[in-house]
Amino acid sequence: MSILVIAEHDNSSLKQATLNVVAAAKAIGGDIDVLVAGENVGAVAEAAAKAEGVNKVLVADNAAYGHFLGENLGDLVAEVGKGYSHILTSAGTTGKDFMPRVAALLDVAQVSDIIRVESDDTFVRPIYAGNAIATVKASDSIKVITVRPTAFDPVAAEGGSASVEQLDVVKDAGLSSFVGEELAKSDRPDLASAGIVISGGRGMQNGDNFKMLEQVADLMGAAVGASRAAVDAGFVPNDMQVGQTGKIVAPQLYVAVGISGAIQHLAGMSDSKVIVAINKDEEAPIFQVADYGLVADLFEAVPQFEEELKKVL
Amino acid sequence: MKVLVAVKRVIDYNVKVRVKPDNTGVDLANVKMAMNPFCEIAVEEAVRLKEKGVASEIVVVSIGPKASQEQIRTALALGADRGIHIETDEEVQSLEAAKLLKAVVEKEEPKLVILGKQSIDSDNNQTGQMLAALTGMGQGTFASEVVVDGEKVNVTREVDGGLMTVALNLPAVVTTDLRLNEPRYASLPNIMKAKKKPLDAMSPADLGVEIAPRLTTLKVEAPAARQAGIKVADVAELVDKLKNEAKVI
Numbered sequence: 001m002s003i004l005v006i007a008e009h010d011n012s013s014l015k016q017a018t019l020n021v022v023a024a025a026k027a028i029g030g031d032i033d034v035l036v037a038g039e040n041v042g043a044v045a046e047a048a049a050k051a052e053g054v055n056k057v058l059v060a061d062n063a064a065y066g067h068f069l070g071e072n073l074g075d076l077v078a079e080v081g082k083g084y085s086h087i088l089t090s091a092g093t094t095g096k097d098f099m100p101r102v103a104a105l106l107d108v109a110q111v112s113d114i115i116r117v118e119s120d121d122t123f124v125r126p127i128y129a130g131n132a133i134a135t136v137k138a139s140d141s142i143k144v145i146t147v148r149p150t151a152f153d154p155v156a157a158e159g160g161s162a163s164v165e166q167l168d169v170v171k172d173a174g175l176s177s178f179v180g181e182e183l184a185k186s187d188r189p190d191l192a193s194a195g196i197v198i199s200g201g202r203g204m205q206n207g208d209n210f211k212m213l214e215q216v217a218d219l220m221g222a223a224v225g226a227s228r229a230a231v232d233a234g235f236v237p238n239d240m241q242v243g244q245t246g247k248i249v250a251p252q253l254y255v256a257v258g259i260s261g262a263i264q265h266l267a268g269m270s271d272s273k274v275i276v277a278i279n280k281d282e283e284a285p286i287f288q289v290a291d292y293g294l295v296a297d298l299f300e301a302v303p304q305f306e307e308e309l310k311k312v313l
Numbered sequence: 314m315k316v317l318v319a320v321k322r323v324i325d326y327n328v329k330v331r332v333k334p335d336n337t338g339v340d341l342a343n344v345k346m347a348m349n350p351f352c353e354i355a356v357e358e359a360v361r362l363k364e365k366g367v368a369s370e371i372v373v374v375s376i377g378p379k380a381s382q383e384q385i386r387t388a389l390a391l392g393a394d395r396g397i398h399i400e401t402d403e404e405v406q407s408l409e410a411a412k413l414l415k416a417v418v419e420k421e422e423p424k425l426v427i428l429g430k431q432s433i434d435s436d437n438n439q440t441g442q443m444l445a446a447l448t449g450m451g452q453g454t455f456a457s458e459v460v461v462d463g464e465k466v467n468v469t470r471e472v473d474g475g476l477m478t479v480a481l482n483l484p485a486v487v488t489t490d491l492r493l494n495e496p497r498y499a500s501l502p503n504i505m506k507a508k509k510k511p512l513d514a515m516s517p518a519d520l521g522v523e524i525a526p527r528l529t530t531l532k533v534e535a536p537a538a539r540q541a542g543i544k545v546a547d548v549a550e551l552v553d554k555l556k557n558e559a560k561v562i
Contacts, residue, residue, distance in 0.1 A: 071452065096454070096455075097452070097455075100441075100443045101446035101452075103408065104443035104444075104447050108527065127533070132536070133533070133534045135533075136530055136531065140527050176481045179480050181475065182476045182477075183475040184475045238471055239476075245491055253562065276551065289539045289541065291542035291543075292545050292551055292554055304548040308548050308551075312552060
């Protein structure tokens with residue numbers, strides 16, 4: 001078997017999710033090649049070559065891939081991938097965008113968002129917003145798969161010495177073009193891969209109050225997230241949303257502040273190792289999944305939390 | 314311009330999902346069904362385009378059992394002009410759904426196809442992208458804003474890092490994210506009027522598409538339940554537990 005992993009990156013650095021996807025590929029078993037498609041991606045290719053368990057890194061370096069347009073990536077991956085038994089990528093918004101095009105162009109089914117590998121053709125994935133877990137067998141000769149990164153422990157980022165091969169395949173479908181982007185800038189860790197996440201919900205009352213959480217986050221080296229209710233209320237931007245329709249996180253520590261615990265939210269964070277809930281409503285469903293629950297007014301508890309942390313950190 | 318909207322009949326999002334005791338699937342007997350929420354957003358966007366004078370006709374299509382006509386009628390009550398029902402009792406997976414929709418696109422020749430980004434039952438997030446690939450169209454997935462500008466459409470997309478805007482040549486496929494719009498409710502007079510709007514029924518065979526699932530579901534289980542932990546009395550105890558018991562700080 002031979003597996004092609006499509007790297008997730010931002011043209012300058014390799015995203016950790018790629019290491020999680022390589023781990024899923026290892027669980028399937030076989031030679032693992034990594035495709036790095038983007039623009040000026042030399043450093044990304046180098047990083048991918050060092051990842052544990054990678055056989056070969058294929059590089060498609062062209063302006064056509066610089067903004068990860070699904071039409072161009074779909075054409076590229078369908079061509080490069082057709083000799084492989086499995087094509088895998090992270091179930092981030094880039095992978096979700098181009099991967100179904102790959103499957104359609106190869107006339108095969110896609111298995112989305114897998115959380116476990118049972119065998120080379122059988123995979124486990126959540127359905128109904130995580131309220132049911134399906135075991136699915138794929139019968140096509142090429143398995144096209146997106147992987148939920150948080151469900152697999154990443155392979156080591158260092159130690160590998162894969163060969164790097166430049167591809168001269170340029171696919172510019174001419175169907176779409178990049179206009180612009182508004183990316184959130186933050187010095188805090190990336191929400192999807194942070195070891196600690198502190199999230200606020202509707203109980204935060206407004207966007208300014210999220211500064212309280214940011215102070216605690218900076219103390220702990222944490223990322224800041226939010227529930228859908230907080231995003232829909234306009235407190236914070238949508239890229240902070242944790243939940244079935246936002247980001248799926250599984251940090252060592254998840255602190256939910258003023259979050260009631262709607263199913264939607266739980267689906268995005270209930271695989272965290274330790275969950276803390278701070279909420280003044282002791283009946284809030286979040287307490288049913290929390291390892292440590294504190295029934296308190298967050299406007300008193302969060303500043304106290306910050307003070308206590310300063311003593312021990 | 315003509316806009317095609319695809320809608321899916323799924324379990325109502327308020328219903329608590331229960332896995333069948335024999336692990337063959339989710340119990341849908343006597344359960345309230347409704348239009349997939351992302352599809353409601355797709356219908357609403359099409360209706361708004363028509364209200365702005367951008368869209369001239371809205372065709373709504375659904376694939377599924379006879380009862381899917383309820384969701385088509387809902388879309389007609391919200392402002393769609395006519396419906397197409399592709400009737401089948403078989404399980405239709407994303408690739409077959411995309412092939413069926415491709416056949417409809419070839420017949421109807423819409424300038425814009427709007428779909429929900431995923432259905433809340435199978436959570437696949439595939440059909441729109443597959444349809445775009447099969448028809449050679451560009452795609453604006455996870456849309457939070459759609460602006461038609463002559464022969465192009467600008468789509469602002471919700472991506473992991475924030476927002477990204479792409480320009481697509483028409484015809485194009487758009488899939489909706491949550492914040493694209495807030496769907497309206499159908500008024501009673503419009504529900505009555507919708508009953509008289511045209512609705513064509515056809516079979517997958519009529520469209521020349523064979524339903525042959527490539528994925529077999531071996532079993533469906535309830536997720537492992539997480540045990541509730543303890544309540545702490547105050548912040549000091551919380552920090553102590555995190556440091557000395559859980560050892561996560």
